[in-house]
Amino acid sequence: MLIEFEGEVWRWNARRDADWFFVSVPLELSEAVRxxxxxxxxxxxxxxxxxxxxxxWRTSIFPQSDGAYVLxxxxxxxxxxxxxxxxxVAVRLAVVDA
Incomplete structure (x- = not known):
């Protein structure tokens, strides 16, 4: 599966002592992945x-409580x-696991 989208970069505010940045996968594309x-x-x-x-690069996307994945x-x-x-940013994601 291959998905492409544009998203806004945001910072995870739960830990102020670390710089964790993400982009959210749009909900409709997250649902398709799921x-x-x-x-x-x-x-x-x-x-x-x-x-x-x-x-x-290779990494994982993770589900959030709103149903969207984050990169x-x-x-x-x-x-x-x-x-x-x-x-x-413009993002292209290819799902690696089948």
Whole structure:
């Protein structure tokens, strides 16, 4: 499964001592992932290959209470692609687990 979307970068505020940044997968695309994905890892995570700009990496997306998945954004990716808090990024996700 391959999904593409644009989303705003946001910071997880539960821990002020760490910089955890994410982009939310739109709800309708999250529902499509949930319907087609039967294998989930810890915390309900789904393994993906993420692409933003020229950066490609493997990670997991995680479900939130509102039903949307979130993609964690590594510092190395944010720095390499030059984006930060409140920026809008174009994301491509390929689900790795079948």
């Amino acid at each position: 319907e087609t994905q039967t294998y989930r890892r810890g915390f309900g995570g789904v393994r993906v290959e993420a692409t933003i700009g020229g950066s490609v 964690p954004l590594k510092r190395t990716v944010r720095e390499a692609e030059g984006f930060g808090l409140d920026d809008v």
